[in-house]
Amino acid sequence: MPHALIVAHGQPSDPEPAEAALAAYAADVDTLCEGVDVKSATLAAPGVLERRVAALPDDAVIYPLFMAKGWFVTSALPKRLADRNIRILDPLGVEPSLPGLVSETLTGILAGHGWSPQDTELVLAAHGSGRSRNPSAVAREFAVELRKKIAFKAIHTGFVEEPPYIAEAAANLSSQALCLPFFACAGGHVLEDLPEALSEARFSGRVLPVVGELPLIKQHIALVLASTFKEA
Incomplete structure (x- = not known):
């Protein structure tokens, strides 16, 4: 086998x-x-x-x-x-198919809430890095591809370890907003840093599971x- x-x-x-x-x-x-x-x-x-x-x-x-x-x-x-x-x-x-898989899931979530994408904002919360541009580049490219598939009102990308930080990306949004953690697993950043950043931003939207768990x-x-x- x-x-x-x-x-x-x-x-x-x-x-x-x-x-x-x-x-x-x-x-x-x-x-x-x-x-x-x-x-x-x-x-x-x-x-x-x-x-x-x-x-x-x-x-x-x-x-x-x-x-x-x-x-x-x-x-x-x-x-x-x-x-x-x-x-x-x-x-x-x-993986090239990832934006399509995520967009299919997000479309279902939006429908379940009765939200139109044009009136909904998405926070893409990613790791980033203070040493390498590669992690943030991957997240930004994912956001570009996702934007082609779902016409969100806006997609705000924020990072744990580099600016713009998650608290900045999630600030001043209405409750009709989603936060998608661009992580493979729910480790310390997702369980500790993300909630802290969203609390600082007074984010009142829905926080989704990490991408790997969708x-x-x-x-x-x-x-x-x-x-x-x-x-x-």
């Missing part, structure tokens, strides 16, 4: 909860991905990635549950694989993994 490993960053200060959450996530994808054995590992949990990789056959693939193809995906992860030549797929955040995303990852092995 083909094997796949979903890898996420995890939480260095408290690795176990994030490791367990990712294992549950991978179990859901495994259920959806007939014919592929799907496991998981975070980079933060000591020794877990190395043990999982050691158990993988050479034709396995790794799916990075990240929002940018940055240092963790292109440098840290390959280094942790040591001498194993295991294929690393593109991360979730840069409907259709797990199904999409399962399809990506299944199609990868069919191509091979």
Whole structure:
């Protein structure tokens, strides 16, 4: 049976909860991905990635549950694989189909509220970086593509680690607004920094799950993994 490993960053200060959450996530994808054995590992949990990789056959693939193809995906992860030549797929955040999947979900949410997109504002809350322009560039490009699919009144992009910050992006909006956390997993930034920023902005709209937890995303990852092995 083909094997796949979903890898996420995890939480260095408290690795176990994030490791367990990712294992549950991978179990859901495994259920959806007939014919592929799907496991998981975070980079933060000591020794877990190395043990999982050691158990993988050479034709396995790794799916990075990240929002940018940055240092963790292109440098840290390959280094942790040591001498194993295991294929690393593109991360979730840069997949061309992601704006379409998210727009389908957002369209359903808008309809459920009886909101028209033309009267609704969206806050795209992303990580950003004080060291690299790549994470914010990915988020901005996603916003551009999403704007082509849904005619929101406005899309405001804000970041945790660089300006414009989330509190700025979410300020002075009506209650007819959505906040979409542009994150793969609900880690510390989503559970702590985001609520703090939205509170500072007095944001009164609806906060959505992180992109990685939206409907259709797990199904999409399962399809990506299944199609990868069919191509091979």
